[in-house]
Amino acid sequence: MNKKSTYWSTNLKYLGILLSIWFTVSFLFGIVFAETLNQFQILGFPLGFWFAHQGAIYTFVLLIFVYVYLMNRLDKKHDVDEL
Amino acid sequence: MTAQTWTYILVGTTFLVYIIIAILARAGSTKEFYVAGGGVNPIANGMATAADWMSAASFLSMAGMIAFMGFSGGQYLMGWTGGYVLLALMLAPYLRKFGKFTVPDFIGERYYSKNARLVALLCALFISFTYVVGQMKGVGVAFARFLNVPFDVGVLIGIGIVFFYAVLGGMKGITYTQVAQFCVLIFAFTVPAIFISLQMTGNPIPQLGFGSRGPDGVFLLEKLNQLSVDLGFSAYTSINQSNTINMFFITAALMFGTAGLPHVIVRFFTVPKVRDARVSAGWALLFIAILYTTAPAVAVFARTNLINTVSEAPYADVPGWFTNWEKTGLLQFTDKNADGRIQYVADAATNELIVDRDIIVLANPEIANLPPWVIGLVVAGGLAAALSTAAGLLLVISTSISHDLLKNYLRPSITEKGELYAARVSIAVAVVAAGLAGLNPPGFVAEVVALAFGLAASSFFPAIILGIFDKRMNREGAIAGMIIGILFTAFYILYFKPQLGGPGTPDQYWWGISPEGIGTLGMVINFITAWGVSRFTPAPPSAVQELTESIRMPRGSALPSGDLH
Numbered sequence: 101m102n103k104k105s106t107y108w109s110t111n112l113k114y115l116g117i118l119l120s121i122w123f124t125v126s127f128l129f130g131i132v133f134a135e136t137l138n139q140f141q142i143l144g145f146p147l148g149f150w151f152a153h154q155g156a157i158y159t160f161v162l163l164i165f166v167y168v169y170l171m172n173r174l175d176k177k178h179d180v181d182e183l
Numbered sequence: 184m185t186a187q188t189w190t191y192i193l194v195g196t197t198f199l200v201y202i203i204i205a206i207l208a209r210a211g212s213t214k215e216f217y218v219a220g221g222g223v224n225p226i227a228n229g230m231a232t233a234a235d236w237m238s239a240a241s242f243l244s245m246a247g248m249i250a251f252m253g254f255s256g257g258q259y260l261m262g263w264t265g266g267y268v269l270l271a272l273m274l275a276p277y278l279r280k281f282g283k284f285t286v287p288d289f290i291g292e293r294y295y296s297k298n299a300r301l302v303a304l305l306c307a308l309f310i311s312f313t314y315v316v317g318q319m320k321g322v323g324v325a326f327a328r329f330l331n332v333p334f335d336v337g338v339l340i341g342i343g344i345v346f347f348y349a350v351l352g353g354m355k356g357i358t359y360t361q362v363a364q365f366c367v368l369i370f371a372f373t374v375p376a377i378f379i380s381l382q383m384t385g386n387p388i389p390q391l392g393f394g395s396r397g398p399d400g401v402f403l404l405e406k407l408n409q410l411s412v413d414l415g416f417s418a419y420t421s422i423n424q425s426n427t428i429n430m431f432f433i434t435a436a437l438m439f440g441t442a443g444l445p446h447v448i449v450r451f452f453t454v455p456k457v458r459d460a461r462v463s464a465g466w467a468l469l470f471i472a473i474l475y476t477t478a479p480a481v482a483v484f485a486r487t488n489l490i491n492t493v494s495e496a497p498y499a500d501v502p503g504w505f506t507n508w509e510k511t512g513l514l515q516f517t518d519k520n521a522d523g524r525i526q527y528v529a530d531a532a533t534n535e536l537i538v539d540r541d542i543i544v545l546a547n548p549e550i551a552n553l554p555p556w557v558i559g560l561v562v563a564g565g566l567a568a569a570l571s572t573a574a575g576l577l578l579v580i581s582t583s584i585s586h587d588l589l590k591n592y593l594r595p596s597i598t599e600k601g602e603l604y605a606a607r608v609s610i611a612v613a614v615v616a617a618g619l620a621g622l623n624p625p626g627f628v629a630e631v632v633a634l635a636f637g638l639a640a641s642s643f644f645p646a647i648i649l650g651i652f653d654k655r656m657n658r659e660g661a662i663a664g665m666i667i668g669i670l671f672t673a674f675y676i677l678y679f680k681p682q683l684g685g686p687g688t689p690d691q692y693w694w695g696i697s698p699e700g701i702g703t704l705g706m707v708i709n710f711i712t713a714w715g716v717s718r719f720t721p722a723p724p725s726a727v728q729e730l731t732e733s734i735r736m737p738r739g740s741a742l743p744s745g746d747l748h
């Protein structure tokens with residue numbers, strides 16, 4: 101039982117970290133602070149615009165694969181992976 | 184060969200492929216019909232999900248909308264991709280572990296209530312049906328414009344094709360057809376973009392190309408900003424400060440709505456294991472991202488090309504595509520100052536050119552002078568996008584009727600064979616009904632489609648999330664939350680949509696939030712209501728609390744034995 105709750109709380113910790121990144125790249129970098137970031141340039145793009153039209157999407161894809169990796173490892177460690 | 188001939192050849196060939204796949208992947212059982220037997224490879228499921236997800240609107244309209252909105256267009260790009268992060272992290276693995284066929288299945292079992300199942304069922308039907316009608320209409324429009332058949336005949340051909348493979352193959356047929364459709368649509372979208380990127384910047388990767396310098400050494404985006412400002416539009420990459428709250432809410436509504444749409448969620452019931460559900464969402468988003476990161480590049484290329492081609496150009500010298508699109512009425516020129524030249528400016532009083540944003544993707548290859556086969560390819564891609572989405576939605580409708588309504592509500596004694604038969608009949612009826620509605624769409628349908636996201640965000644998303652993450656959440660809380668969330672959202676939309684007869688005007692929006700974004704607030708209200716009501720009503724029975732425990736663990740059976748309907 102205790103083992104189960106460690107598994108679950110670790111999962112929730114991963115969720116918290118990854119979803120904060122999800123929120124930061126889209127809602128903060130791509131919307132709220134976009135004007136400020138637009139003063140900087142990356143690959144020829146104003147940075148805020150780049151996050152809203154490109155960067156946020158790349159980060160989303162990455163976040164999912166990172167979560168997959170972390171959870172597969174966690175499943176094995178706690179011996180709850182499907183056989 | 185002309186573009187017309189190429190279009191016939193490419194559309195004909197792709198349709199033949201879809202039909203052959205459908206015959207090879209017939210469904211023999213309800214499990215195959217509803218969830219493709221639960222044995223789909225995660226990468227294949229990722230492609231199928233991507234095709235299911237990217238509709239005629241993503242393929243044909245989105246780049247055009249962005250071209251005319253500039254920076255704010257990012258709300259669609261982030262909104263229609265960010266939901267997959269939520270799906271992969273918070274929904275898909277747990278719903279896969281739960282291991283039934285539909286979203287109402289989950290709501291009904293987790294909240295131990297036939298009424299909850301019924302509420303969920305009605306929401307699913309409403310959302311899916313409004314959505315599918317738009318797709319059938321898209322099929323009709325594409326046929327009418329490029330194959331010179333009347334709009335009605337176009338819709339009928341669309342009905343025929345979907346009818347054939349959806350009724351025969353169910354989810355199994357649909358899944359493998361969608362894999363093929365994904366390949367067609369992504370090829371059709373990226374090929375013209377690569378050509379145009381090479382032409383304009385010398386960089387073959389559109390995602391990098393629209394940040395590069397043009398032949399004159401100026402950054403493309405700087406040039407577009409300058410052109411826009413000169414004509415009185417706001418700079419393409421600059422932010423409209425007064426719109427920030429609204430953009431925030433619309434982006435969130437689209438994200439949470441995506442994660443609550445039944446036809447997307449059900450795709451994750453088709454993979455063999457929990458870990459497959461997680462990685463499958465990753466593949467799906469990767470495949471979707473190919474189109475979604477290309478679209479903003481297409482938007483910039485098209486907008487720059489358009490301004491360069493038409494601005495101050497003598498009307499007598501306009502290229503052929505201009506006259507062709509004028510005939511359809513989607514491009515309109517009125518020579519207000521009678522100087523024989525086209526003035527394309529922001530000021531409505533002196534602007535002489537009206538461009539429908541839907542033509543951008545279709546006209547783009549012509550504007551950039553690409554070879555005729557590219558135009559045929561784009562049409563085939565648009566049809567693939569519309570058909571694949573329509574099929575996925577129709578399956579949700581038929582499953583809702585045969586499985587949720589008939590098997591689990593009205594006649595639990597029905598046999599497996601009877602249920603499969605009922606599923607086929609109801610998908611057949613749904614195809615025909617959607618086609619007929621697409622032939623003659625009631626004025627409000629198009630308006631409602633965009634709002635399906637707000638309704639999904641304010642009803643399903645909180646109910647599912649709380650069902651997984653809050654063990655204490657009970658029947659009373661979930662039902663109260665869903666009803667109040669969706670009623671609030673629907674009421675706000677009805678009040679502020681003049682197309683639906685609402686009396687509200689934009690200056691009365693709460694905090695400037697337009698109806699497209701209000702689903703976010705509806706969702707928050709749903710969460711608060713559900714939480715509040717559940718703490719003052721009895722805890723769920725212990726069997727349900729055990730169910731919640733078990734869906735959090737990948738291993739083992741989710742359901743107490745003997746409960747498999």
